[in-house]
Every structure is written in structure tokens, then in C-alpha cells.
Amino acid sequence: MRAAPPPLAGGTPGPDALRPLLDTVLDALRTGAEERGGPLPAGGPETVAHRLRHALGEALPHHGTDPHEALHTLVRTLAAGAADPAHPLCAAHLHTPPLALAAAADLAASALNPSMDSWDQAPAASALEAQVTAALAAEIHPRADRPDALVTTGGTESNQLALLLARERHGPALRTVVGANAHHSFHRAAWLLGLPEPVVVPTPHGTIDPADLHEALTTLTGPMLVAATAGTTDExxxxxxxxxxDTCEAHHADLHVDAAYGGPVLFSPTHRHLLDGLDRARTVTVDLHKLGWQPAAAGLLVVRDTADLTALGHTADYLNADDDTDAGLPDLLGRSLRTTRRPDVLKTAVTLRALGRTGLGALVDACMDRAQDLADLMEKRPGLDLRARPTLTTVLFRPTDATDETVAAIRRTLLTEGRAVLGRAHADGRLWLKATLLNPHATPGDLAQLITLVEGSTHR
Known part of the structure; x- marks a missing residue:
């Protein structure tokens, strides 16, 4: 007699099936974090891979074990081997510690499993996405008549979509102009879309000089898209x-702003002035899995006029037949280049409802304050050089008179020993250590510990 199939996550029985499994997961997460004991596992890549191989055993066994054993073993091992962005000394990348309520909402999205490619697979989720994206688009473009936003997997997809929409408006002769500070995704997107390699404007001081942009645009003919950045990856x-x-308007060029990092600063009344002019862009990239504290992925591409999105229109009879659309069923297929996609908007909607603009703004302010605190500490340490006062939450620093090889070695030593996770960035022709502070629970004491670890590694 065949055994009963494993229980499902959805439907009326789903919550009862999930509850004991969640207890197992939560216990494994806690145990794994305790075993790790720091921001990432000690020992380096080979040690971590060895532990994982030992725990996993046979990746595709002939007979399975037990749901609780499988969950506990692998979740515990993954947690023990994680780079944990919730640890205050894990500060290398734009890798945010997600809010607990957003992670809980993501569980609900996984259990319900709507597929956002046709209304009959996601009735409520499609309505929720439409309302939340409209509100966020209006936040970016408050004076536009018909702003809109698409949910994406993050900045890379959003930037690619922005170039695609521009190409569809202007044709394959479109020239893309980016700063040397721009995200690498623009070069890859131009390659994928068959566009010429982007023209790069030098940014010797870290940002695009309008005079240099004017000079670059003057040498070009035909349609142009300028990609500016609000929150560069390195600094x-x-x-x-x-x-x-102003420069783009003078040259009749479209403006796109990659605000994947800096966009959520709009939630802060204290700092939103840093984004003055953002609403003048035709398209804007925003990531809420950075300064929005969402589990990845939670990206957006915002457009000033929803008419720009008509280029994405596509029909598959089994998903959005013309007669269904004419009868009033929403057409979701033109809302993404993907077909199957998760209802990533749910976690964002829950966060917005729970915290509101003021709550998110307070989190932004907390991280901005921590960056200033770290800069203050750096300026008081005679053995450390601060690159510049931070604009957002990124701080570059390095030991005084250290070689680039020493700076790189310090970072790798801290990684291998599991003590701290710092990034690296080039500026002024030198290599710098990079702290990207996205943890609103970090304290000045945590920052002081980070400096002490760097100083200790410098003198070995």
C-alpha cells in the first residue's frame, strides 16, 4: 500500500502542517547561529565546504530521511556557515538584515504560492501589487499624472528593463551614457540588448560632473539615455x-537614475533632500532589499508614465487571451519579462503597513547616523585614514601608509578568522576597506570593535 503523500503548505490543513516544521526551522536557525558565533564562519572556503559536504551526505539519496531531520540538519548547517547580515560586524555589501515581519510575510507568500503571470493564479496578490506599486511610483514621481512601477529581482533587472524600454522608444541606435561610477549591470544590459557599448564619463571625484556630461553628449548624435546614480556601490x-x-533636457536625452541603494532615503524627512531631482528621471531603479530591509528580492523599476510600459506587452493565450482581457481580467504578462514570479510585493506591503513612511524613515536615519559615528571614530584614530565623510551609509577607510596588498590581506584575514566582513573599493588609485552599514541595531560599541579588529590585523 502506498504511503500518503507529504502534507502541503496551502489550504486549510496547511498551517497545521507548517507549525511543527517551523519550530524545527527556528530551532535550527538559533543553533546554527550559536555554532557560528560571529558574522561568518571561521576557516575559509574549504572549511565551510567540508562542513557542508559532511552534513549533506548524499545530495540525491535513494531513500529520504525524515522531514524534521532534513530541515534541522541543513538549516542548522546553512546558518552555521552563513555570512549573517544581522550581525553588526557583517558590513561589507549592500546586503541587508531583513526585518522579521518581512521574512514572516515571505513565508506566507511561499505557502500560498501565487504565480504573478495571470489573474486566475493570483487574484488578491495581483490587486495588492497594483496598489502598492502605484503608491511607491507616486512617491518617486509625485507630480506625474500616470506613474507606475514594476516589481523586479533587483537593480540589475531594473536597469536592464530601463535600457530595454529606451531601446523600444528610440530604436537600436540608442547610445547609453554612464559615469565611471555606474553599476556594472549597464554594460551587461547593453550587451544583452544588442546596443553599443555605453559611453563612459570619467568620475575622478566619484560623481558625474555636469560639464563632463555636456561634453560627452555634444559629441554624440541620435537618441541618448543617460544613467545617473543615487548611491554608488563603492562609496x-x-x-x-x-x-x-538640466543637461539631459538641453541635449534631449532621456534620464535614468539607478537609485537601487539611495532610493529609500525618500522615506526620511531629514535626508530626502539628497534625492532632489530624482523625480525628473524618466525611469528610476529602487531596491527595497537594501535600505528597505526586505528579504531578497524586492526591486522596482519606476516609470514616470505608464505608457512607457506598453512595449512589454505580450500575449500567451493560456495566460492573457484577448477575450479574457476584454472581459476585465487583469493582464499581468506585460508586468515583467519573467513569466512565473513570486508575489514579492507581499512582504513590502506588510512592512509599509506595519511601519509606515515614518517607521522606515527612522530606520534609514539610524543607519545614516551609524555611518557618521564610524567616520567620527575614524577621524580620532591616528593610524587610520578616512576617505571622506559618508553621504549615505558607506564608509571607506584604510590604515595609514598601508600598501594595497596589506589592505587586501587585512580583509581576507578577518574573513578567514570569522571576525568581520568588510568590503573593498578602489578610490584615488588606492584600495580601501569598505563598511556598508545597513543594520539599524548596530551600536557605537560595535563600530569601535570593528576598528579594533582592523587595527589588530594591521599590526600582525
Whole structure:
């Protein structure tokens, strides 16, 4: 007699099936974090891989074990071997510690498993996405008549979509102009879309100089898209958006702003002025899995006019037949280049409802304050050089008179020993250590510990 199939996560029985499994998962997460004991596992890649191989055993066994054993073993091992962004000394990348309520909402999305490619697979989720994206688009473009936003997997997809929409407006002769500070995704997107390699404007001081942009645009003919940045990956700098918008208007060029990092600063009344001019962009990239504290992925591409999205229109009879659309069923297929996609908007909607603009703004302010605190500490340490006062939450620093090889070795030593996770960035022709502070629970004491670890590694 065949055994009964394993229980499902959805439906009326789903919660009862999930509850004991969640207890197992939560216990494994706690145990794994305790075993790790720091921001990442000690020992380096080979040690971590060995532990994982030992715990996993046979990746595709002939007979399975037990749901609780499988969950506990692998979740515990993954947690023990994780780089944990919730640890205050894990500060290398734009890798945010997600809010607990957003992670809980993501569980609900997984259990319900709506597929956002047709209304009959996601009735409520499609309505929720439409309302939340409309509200977020209006936040970016408050004076536009018909702003809109698409949910994406993050900045890379959003930037690619922005170039695609521009290409569909202007044709394959479109020239893309980016700063040397721009995200690498623009070069890859131009390659994928069959566009010419982007023209790169030098950024010797970290941001685009409007005069240099004017000179670059003057040498070009035909349609142009300028990609500015609000929150560079290496230094967290913001291009002078109002002046760049003026330059683009003078040359009849479209303006896209990659605000994947800096976009959520709009939630902060204290700091939103840093994004003055953002609303003048035709398209804007925003990531809420950075300064929005969402589990990945939670990206957006915002457009000033929803008519720009008509280029994405596509029909598959089994998903959005014309007669169904004419009868009033929403057409979701033109909302993404993907077909099957998760209802990633749910966790964002829960976060917005629970915290509101003021709650998210307070989290932004907390991280901005920590960056200033770290800069203050750096300026008081005679053995450390601070690159510059931070604009957002990124701080670059290095030991005084250290070689680039020493700086790189310090970072790798801290990684291998499991003590701290710092990034690296080049500026002024030198290599710098990078702290990207996205943890609103970090304290000045945590920052002081980070400095002490760097100083200790410098003198070995």
C-alpha cells in the first residue's frame, strides 16, 4: 500500500502542517547561529565546504530521511556557515538584515504560492501589487499624472528593463551614457540588448560632473539615455541629479537614475533632500532589499508614465487571451519579462503597513547616523585614514601608509578568522576597506570593535 503523500503548505490543513516544521526551522536557525558565533564562519572556503559536504551526505539519496531531520540538519548547517547580515560586524555589501515581519510575510507568500503571470493564479496578490506599486511610483514621481512601477529581482533587472524600454522608444541606435561610477549591470544590459557599448564619463571625484556630461553628449548624435546614480556601490555617492537633469533636457536625452541603494532615503524627512531631482528621471531603479530591509528580492523599476510600459506587452493565450482581457481580467504578462514570479510585493506591503513612511524613515536615519559615528571614530584614530565623510551609509577607510596588498590581506584575514566582513573599493588609485552599514541595531560599541579588529590585523 502506498504511503500518503507529504502534507502541503496551502489550504486549510496547511498551517497545521507548517507549525511543527517551523519550530524545527527556528530551532535550527538559533543553533546554527550559536555554532557560528560571529558574522561568518571561521576557516575559509574549504572549511565551510567540508562542513557542508559532511552534513549533506548524499545530495540525491535513494531513500529520504525524515522531514524534521532534513530541515534541522541543513538549516542548522546553512546558518552555521552563513555570512549573517544581522550581525553588526557583517558590513561589507549592500546586503541587508531583513526585518522579521518581512521574512514572516515571505513565508506566507511561499505557502500560498501565487504565480504573478495571470489573474486566475493570483487574484488578491495581483490587486495588492497594483496598489502598492502605484503608491511607491507616486512617491518617486509625485507630480506625474500616470506613474507606475514594476516589481523586479533587483537593480540589475531594473536597469536592464530601463535600457530595454529606451531601446523600444528610440530604436537600436540608442547610445547609453554612464559615469565611471555606474553599476556594472549597464554594460551587461547593453550587451544583452544588442546596443553599443555605453559611453563612459570619467568620475575622478566619484560623481558625474555636469560639464563632463555636456561634453560627452555634444559629441554624440541620435537618441541618448543617460544613467545617473543615487548611491554608488563603492562609496554611496549621489550624482548631482538636478544639474544632470538640466543637461539631459538641453541635449534631449532621456534620464535614468539607478537609485537601487539611495532610493529609500525618500522615506526620511531629514535626508530626502539628497534625492532632489530624482523625480525628473524618466525611469528610476529602487531596491527595497537594501535600505528597505526586505528579504531578497524586492526591486522596482519606476516609470514616470505608464505608457512607457506598453512595449512589454505580450500575449500567451493560456495566460492573457484577448477575450479574457476584454472581459476585465487583469493582464499581468506585460508586468515583467519573467513569466512565473513570486508575489514579492507581499512582504513590502506588510512592512509599509506595519511601519509606515515614518517607521522606515527612522530606520534609514539610524543607519545614516551609524555611518557618521564610524567616520567620527575614524577621524580620532591616528593610524587610520578616512576617505571622506559618508553621504549615505558607506564608509571607506584604510590604515595609514598601508600598501594595497596589506589592505587586501587585512580583509581576507578577518574573513578567514570569522571576525568581520568588510568590503573593498578602489578610490584615488588606492584600495580601501569598505563598511556598508545597513543594520539599524548596530551600536557605537560595535563600530569601535570593528576598528579594533582592523587595527589588530594591521599590526600582525
Amino acid at each position: 554611496g555617492l549621489i550624482d548631482p541629479l538636478p544639474a544632470l537633469a
